[in-house]
Amino acid sequence: MAAFTITPVEKGIFRCRHTGPMSHEDVRSLASFLHDYRGKLLVDLRGTSGEECVTNLKNFRPMMPTTAIFGTNIDPAALEIEESYYTHEVRVFETEEEALTWLRNQ
Amino acid sequence: MQTKKAMDTFVRETGGYTAAQLEACTRCGMCAEACHFYQATGNPEYAPVWKIELLKRAYEQRFTLAGKAKLALGIDKPISDEDLIHYSKIVYEACTLCNKCSMVCPMGIQLGPLIHEVRAGFSEAGVVPADLMAAVNKQVHEGSPLGVTDDVYENRMEWVADEWEVELPMDVKGADTLVVFSSIEIMKFPQNIAAIAKIMHAAGEKWTLSTKGREVVNFGFYEGNLDRTRMFIQRVFDAAKELGVKKIVVTECGHAYDALRWTAANIMEVPEGVEITHIVGLIGEYLRTGRIKLKAGAFDQDTITFHDACKIQRRGGHIREPREILGILAPHAFKEMSPNKEESVCCGGGGGVIAIKEADPVRYAAFELKIKQMQKAGAKTVVMSCSNCRLQFVDCVQHFDLDVEVAGLSQMVADALEE
Numbered sequence: 001m002a003a004f005t006i007t008p009v010e011k012g013i014f015r016c017r018h019t020g021p022m023s024h025e026d027v028r029s030l031a032s033f034l035h036d037y038r039g040k041l042l043v044d045l046r047g048t049s050g051e052e053c054v055t056n057l058k059n060f061r062p063m064m065p066t067t068a069i070f071g072t073n074i075d076p077a078a079l080e081i082e083e084s085y086y087t088h089e090v091r092v093f094e095t096e097e098e099a100l101t102w103l104r105n106q
Numbered sequence: 107m108q109t110k111k112a113m114d115t116f117v118r119e120t121g122g123y124t125a126a127q128l129e130a131c132t133r134c135g136m137c138a139e140a141c142h143f144y145q146a147t148g149n150p151e152y153a154p155v156w157k158i159e160l161l162k163r164a165y166e167q168r169f170t171l172a173g174k175a176k177l178a179l180g181i182d183k184p185i186s187d188e189d190l191i192h193y194s195k196i197v198y199e200a201c202t203l204c205n206k207c208s209m210v211c212p213m214g215i216q217l218g219p220l221i222h223e224v225r226a227g228f229s230e231a232g233v234v235p236a237d238l239m240a241a242v243n244k245q246v247h248e249g250s251p252l253g254v255t256d257d258v259y260e261n262r263m264e265w266v267a268d269e270w271e272v273e274l275p276m277d278v279k280g281a282d283t284l285v286v287f288s289s290i291e292i293m294k295f296p297q298n299i300a301a302i303a304k305i306m307h308a309a310g311e312k313w314t315l316s317t318k319g320r321e322v323v324n325f326g327f328y329e330g331n332l333d334r335t336r337m338f339i340q341r342v343f344d345a346a347k348e349l350g351v352k353k354i355v356v357t358e359c360g361h362a363y364d365a366l367r368w369t370a371a372n373i374m375e376v377p378e379g380v381e382i383t384h385i386v387g388l389i390g391e392y393l394r395t396g397r398i399k400l401k402a403g404a405f406d407q408d409t410i411t412f413h414d415a416c417k418i419q420r421r422g423g424h425i426r427e428p429r430e431i432l433g434i435l436a437p438h439a440f441k442e443m444s445p446n447k448e449e450s451v452c453c454g455g456g457g458g459v460i461a462i463k464e465a466d467p468v469r470y471a472a473f474e475l476k477i478k479q480m481q482k483a484g485a486k487t488v489v490m491s492c493s494n495c496r497l498q499f500v501d502c503v504q505h506f507d508l509d510v511e512v513a514g515l516s517q518m519v520a521d522a523l524e525e
Binding site for chain 1: 237241244251252253262265268269270271290293294295296297460461462463497500503504507511512
C-alpha cells in the first residue's frame with residue numbers, strides 16, 4: 001500500500017493524505033506528483049506523528065505548491081525556507097476547516 | 107552621482123568594437139519584431155534598439171562631435187538618474203538577453219551583449235531591481251541565490267542519493283569530470299540530479315560533484331557585474347583545479363553555460379586543458395560513441411515538442427543532440443514548434459527576469475507566444491534542457507491552466523536507459 005493517497009477536494013485543490021511510512025518509491029512518486037501538479041495542496045496528516053512526517057516535509061518543502069497542512073503537531077519553524085521566486089507559501093493549521101479556508105483564499 | 111558611475115561604465119565598455127556597432131545601427135527597428143517582449147506587448151520601449159539607447163547616448167555625448175553639439179545646443183539632454191531608473195526596468199524586466207534580436211539585425215549588431223553592457227552600467231550605478239539584487243547578494247554570501255548553503259547542499263544530496271538510490275560521488279580527486287548543478291535543480295527539480303547521476307553511471311564516467319564548486323548559476327552575470335560574475339565562475343574553476351578534472355559539465359542551466367563556456371574566457375583566466383560542456387552535449391557524445399543506449403520509442407505516445415533554450419541551443423549550438431535523442435525516444439511523437447532551433451522564441455523567464463516579481467505581467471505576456479507555438483504543434487509534452495526555462499514553463503502552465511506536461515531532457519534520457 002502506498003504511503004499517501006491523492007484525492008480531489010474541489011477545483012484547484014487536492015488532498016494528500018499520509019497513510020504510512022514512506023518507501024523510496026513513495027518519495028519518488030510524490031516528487032513526480034509535485035513536479036506535475038498545478039493546483040493547491042491540502043496535506044492531511046491525521047493519524048500520524050509530527051516526528052514521522054517532519055523530515056519528509058522538510059525535504060519536499062522547496063517543491064511544494066501553495067499548501068495547507070493539518071492533522072498533527074508540526075513545528076512551523078521546520079517548514080521555514082528562504083523566500084524566493086520559486087517558493088510557495090506553506091502553513092500549518094489546527095483543523096481541516098481552517099486549512100481549507102486559508103487555501104481557498106490563496 | 108548614480109549617473110556618473112553608469113556613464114563611466116558605459117564609456118569604459120565602449121571600445122572600438124562597441125563603438126562600431128553603435129555607429130552601425132540605422133534604427134531600422136527590425137530587432138523589435140524579433141523581441142518576444144515587444145511582440146507580446148507592442149510596447150515600443152521594449153524594442154532592443156531602445157534598450158541600448160542610454161549606451162548610444164553616452165557614446166555620442168562623450169565621443170562624437172554631433173553628440174557634443176546636440177548637448178551644447180540643448181537638443182539632447184544629459185543622462186539623468188531618472189533615465190537610469192526608467193531604463194533599468196526595461197533592461198532587466200523586459201529583456202532575457204536571449205539575443206534573438208541579433209539574428210535579424212541587417213547590420214550584424216550583437217544587441218544582446220550591448221544590452222548586457224547597459225546592465226553593467228546600471229550595476230555600477232546601483233539601479234538593479236531589488237529582487238534580482240537580493241539573489242545576487244545571497245549568492246555572494248551563501249554561495250547560492252536560492253539558499254543552497256553548505257548544509258542544504260549536503261542534506262539535499264544525501265536525500266537524493268538515498269531516496270533515488272543513486273551514487274553521488276563527492277569531492278573525488280582524480281575524477282575526469284566535474285558535474286555542477288544549478289540551485290533550481292537542487293531545490294526544485296531533484297529528480298534531475300538523480301537522472302544525471304544515472305546517466306553518468308551508465309556511461310561509466312569517472313565523475314564527481316564538489317562541495318566548493320556546488321553552484322553553477324551566476325546571478326552576477328544576470329546583474330551585469332563583472333567582478334561578481336568572475337567570483338562565481340572562480341568558485342567552479344577552483345573546484346575543478348583542486349580536483350584535477352579534465353572536464354566541467356554544466357547541467358540544465360543556460361546562462362551558466364554562457365558564463366562558463368564563453369564569457370569566462372573573455373574576462374578571466376580559465377583552467378588550462380579543462381573542457382567545458384553542457385550535459386546535452388555530453389549525452390549526445392555518449393550516444394554517438396555507444397557509451398549509453400536508449401530504449402527506442404520509450405516516449406512515442408502523445409505529441410512531444412522541444413523548447414530550444416537561448417543560451418544552450420541558439421548560442422551554445424546544441425541543436426542536433428536533443429533532436430537525435432528525441433528521434434530515438436519519440437520517433438513519431440516528436441514534432442517541432444515553429445520557429446525553432448536557433449530562431450526559437452525565448453520562454454520569457456531567462457536573464458534573471460523570473461526572479462523579479464514586478465516583471466511577472468510582462469513575463470506571462472511573453473509566454474503567451476510559447477503557448478501559441480505549443481498549441482500549433484499539438485504538444486502534450488514540452489521538453490527542454492534548461493531548468494530556468496523549465497521553472498518558467500512549470501509556473502506558466504499553472505498560471506494559464508494549460509494541459510501540457512513539462513519535462514527535462516536528462517530525465518527522459520535517464521528513464522529510457524537500456525540496462
